Amino acid sequence: MSNRRRLAILGASGHGKVVADIAIQSGWQDLTFYDDAWPRKTRHEHWEVRGTLPMLLHDLPGFDGVIVAIGHNGIREAKLGALLAHGARVVTLVHPRATISPLARLGPGCVVVAGAVINAFAELGEGCIVNTCASVGHDCRLGACVHVAPGANVAGDVEIGRTSWIGAGAAVRQGMTIGEGVMVGAGAAVVANVGDRQVVGGVPARPLSSSPADAADASNVLRLNLPSPQGRS
Ligand SMILES: CC(C)(COP(=O)(O)OP(=O)(O)OC[C@H]1O[C@@H](n2cnc3c(N)ncnc32)[C@H](O)[C@@H]1OP(=O)(O)O)[C@@H](O)C(=O)NCCC(=O)NCCS
Numbered sequence: 001m002s003n004r005r006r007l008a009i010l011g012a013s014g015h016g017k018v019v020a021d022i023a024i025q026s027g028w029q030d031l032t033f034y035d036d037a038w039p040r041k042t043r044h045e046h047w048e049v050r051g052t053l054p055m056l057l058h059d060l061p062g063f064d065g066v067i068v069a070i071g072h073n074g075i076r077e078a079k080l081g082a083l084l085a086h087g088a089r090v091v092t093l094v095h096p097r098a099t100i101s102p103l104a105r106l107g108p109g110c111v112v113v114a115g116a117v118i119n120a121f122a123e124l125g126e127g128c129i130v131n132t133c134a135s136v137g138h139d140c141r142l143g144a145c146v147h148v149a150p151g152a153n154v155a156g157d158v159e160i161g162r163t164s165w166i167g168a169g170a171a172v173r174q175g176m177t178i179g180e181g182v183m184v185g186a187g188a189a190v191v192a193n194v195g196d197r198q199v200v201g202g203v204p205a206r207p208l209s210s211s212p213a214d215a216a217d218a219s220n221v222l223r224l225n226l227p228s229p230q231g232r233s
Contacts, residue, residue, distance in 0.1 A: 003065075004028050006028075006062065006064050007028040007064065007065045008059070008060075009031060009047075010066065010069065010070065011035060011070040011076075012034075013035075013070065016035075018111075019067060023067070026096060033049040034053060037049070053079060057086050060087070060089075065091035066089060066091065067090065067109060068090075068109055073163035073181075074163050077145040077162065080109050092107070092109060097115060098117070099116070100117075101119050101122070101138075103121050104118045104119065104122040104123070105123045107144070108126050112129075116130040116134050119137050122136045122141075123142070125143045125145070125162065126144045126145070128142050134152045134153070135152075137154055137155045137156035137157070140154055143163070144162040146161075146165070149166060149168040151169040158173075158177070159176075164180060164184070165182070165183045167183070167185045167187070167188060168186040168187070169186055170190065170205075171190065173189075176193055179196035181197040182198050185200065185202070186201070188203065189204050189205055190205045
């Protein structure tokens with residue numbers, strides 16, 4: 001456990017509290033939050049909020065690991081990308097009571113919450129969240145920063161594009177393809193393929209609105225203003 005001492009968590013949110021809990025339960029000792037709400041926000045429950053993302057990039061050598069705890073998939077993807085570009089030691093956190101097949105593969109920066117199950121030969125890209133009691137079936141392929149919300153069940157051999165969100169309690173039939181930046185509503189049953197940036201819901205799932213989901217387009221609302229990776233000392 002000696003390499004699990006100091007963890008930086010980017011995102012002092014409700015999800016950040018869950019991530020902190022998983023970190024403690026999996027052996028991390030000293031937790032420090034960073035959030036762009038600093039200096040307005042300097043505490044998150046009993047943890048310190050020490051600064052913004054640029055300050056975290058400066059402080060990286062002081063940490064044994066870093067994780068992004070931001071629920072918005074597109075923003076999580078952008079900030080995770082900045083950290084990886086700066087050589088951060090981005091870790092994956094798995095709750096001790098989650099079940100992950102040793103034959104599954106998870107990219108850096110994933111968070112797997114209590115009760116989740118990830119089955120054999122599933123492949124998850126960087127920054128995915130598999131939330132409370134959700135499941136990801138065998139041979140699934142999840143792109144970067146997909147979120148499978150609490151209680152959602154993704155059956156085997158499903159492909160899900162980057163930054164898509166499978167809502168709480170949704171079910172996805174085996175073999176389906178879900179595009180990028182999709183929002184699947186809570187409780188939906190996905191029984192047909194879903195194209196990029198669709199918002200779908202209901203049983204069976206149908207498009208809910210003509211306005212596309214914004215999950216994949218966080219670059220429109222982000223102004224990261226970060227030092228270049230090459231410029232860091
Ligand atoms: C699907 C979703 C993204 C739509 O959000 P939204 O764009 O704000 O939609 P609105 O609340 O304005 O509702 C628009 C219409 O869709 C319907 N609708 C919303 N969510 C729905 C759902 N999950 N299933 C079926 N219909 C839904 C509404 O009843 C409304 O219908 P109406 O126009 O006939 O009144 C959202 O409702 C949802 O289900 N999010 C997932 C939440 C979740 O899983 N959270 C987990 C956090 S870890």
